[in-house]
Amino acid sequence: MDLAPLPDIYRRAPFAEDCAPRRLLRLFSGKWTTMILHMLHLLDGASRPGQLQRNIPGLSKKMMTQTLRGLEEMGLVTREVLQVMPPAVEYRLTALGQQFIEPLEMLYRWGAEHAALLDRVDRNAAMAAR
Amino acid sequence: MDLAPLPDIYRRAPFAEDCAPRRLLRLFSGKWTTMILHMLHLLDGASRPGQLQRNIPGLSKKMMTQTLRGLEEMGLVTREVLQVMPPAVEYRLTALGQQFIEPLEMLYRWGAEHAALLDRVDRNAAMAAR
DNA sequence: CTGCATCCTGGGCGATACTG
DNA sequence: CAGTATCGCCCAGGATGCAG
Numbered sequence: 543m544d545l546a547p548l549p550d551i552y553r554r555a556p557f558a559e560d561c562a563p564r565r566l567l568r569l570f571s572g573k574w575t576t577m578i579l580h581m582l583h584l585l586d587g588a589s590r591p592g593q594l595q596r597n598i599p600g601l602s603k604k605m606m607t608q609t610l611r612g613l614e615e616m617g618l619v620t621r622e623v624l625q626v627m628p629p630a631v632e633y634r635l636t637a638l639g640q641q642f643i644e645p646l647e648m649l650y651r652w653g654a655e656h657a658a659l660l661d662r663v664d665r666n667a668a669m670a671a672r
Numbered sequence: 673m674d675l676a677p678l679p680d681i682y683r684r685a686p687f688a689e690d691c692a693p694r695r696l697l698r699l700f701s702g703k704w705t706t707m708i709l710h711m712l713h714l715l716d717g718a719s720r721p722g723q724l725q726r727n728i729p730g731l732s733k734k735m736m737t738q739t740l741r742g743l744e745e746m747g748l749v750t751r752e753v754l755q756v757m758p759p760a761v762e763y764r765l766t767a768l769g770q771q772f773i774e775p776l777e778m779l780y781r782w783g784a785e786h787a788a789l790l791d792r793v794d795r796n797a798a799m800a801a802r
Numbered sequence: 803c804t805g806c807a808t809c810c811t812g813g814g815c816g817a818t819a820c821t822g
Numbered sequence: 823c824a825g826t827a828t829c830g831c832c833c834a835g836g837a838t839g840c841a842g
Contacts, residue, residue, distance in 0.1 A: 557707065557711065557727060557728050557729060558729065559729055559730055561784075562783040562784045562786070562787040562790055563710075563783040563784060564707075565783065565787075565790045565794075566779065566780075566782070566783035566790060567706065567779075569790070569793065571701075571703075572814085573701075574815095576697065577687065577694075577697075580693075581687065590823085590824090591823080591824060591825090592823065592824080597687060599689055600689055602815085602816065602817080603824080603825075603826095604816075604817090604825090604826085604827095605815065605816075607824080607825060607826085608814095608815090614800075615796065615797050615800035615801075616796050616800075617792065617793065617796035617797075618793070627823095628822095628824080629822080629823055629824055629825090630823075630824085631823085631824060631825090638789065638792055638793070638796075641786070641789055642789070644782070645779055645782040645783075648775070648779070648782070649696065649697075649775055649779060650693040650696075652696070652774070652775040652778070653693040653694075653695065653697075653775075654691075654693060656692070656771070657692040657695075659768065659772070660695045660696060660699070662747065662768055663699065663746045663747065663748070663768070664695075666745065666747035667746050667747075670745035671745075702835095703834075703835075720803085720804090721804060722803065722804080732835080732836060732837080733804080733805075734805090734806090734836075735834085735835060735836080737804080737805060737806080738834095738835085757803095758803045758804080758842095759803055759805090759842075760804085761803085761805090803842100804841100804842085805840100805841085805842085806839105806840085806841080806842100807838105807839090808838085808839085808840100809836105809838085810835105810836090810837085811834105811835095811837105812834095812835095812836105813832105813833100814832095814833095814834095815830105816829105816830090816831085816832100817828100817829090817830095817831105818829085819826105819827085820825105820826080820827080820828100821824105821825085821827100822823100822824090822826105
């Protein structure tokens, strides 16, 4: 990986409470936040709730809506209500939201490409559990 | 960013509960996990608890030890007790642990380089809060 | 200096049931 | 189909005090 120099705030200790990396972590801290953003991206930036939920196993309606509300407030996602029966809604990544796909994609890709490391971690943990 | 093709599991829906990306997220889900790993790396892979804590504002002794225990069980960190008075301990990244620095570094760097986006997010959220 | 044992609170998260 | 309202659990995580 490329590790060119960065502004001082990045390396300087102490690691301020509100430094950018921490803020990013906070943004991604919800259990479903990143998956929803990422899935929206995989679905070409827009999706209806049902489709979204079907593609993220374990995601409940409640948590989906709740998380989407948060994303909406942050301006990462828009919510559009189509006036039809039965009701249809479309969530869409905003331009801002799309920018956050990049780090997610990096992270998810890294995970997929290093599944073997994750296996080692789990094996170690299982070992230690006894 | 480079987006070369990946194995199917990555793109295929549904997004399995135990797919690699999710496992990675779980690994990093603790509030302090990534910061501790990353700080250990910044400190050349090894540090005593005191130094570690001083460099991560807000980190309590309890959470530090607790998090380090977890990392130890997963084999990402070792704990070495130096037989001196007063007691001294040294935590060290394992070879396995060092491998996980790469994605962290990516994430943290991205955050530092895109602080402006995080500002926009916060501004939007503040706006919506009213 | 390091670490453990407590105690306690908040809120993230899940299950269920109900409206339009 | 989309969303809301309740209820309640669980546990991450913070504060404090003690021990080696």
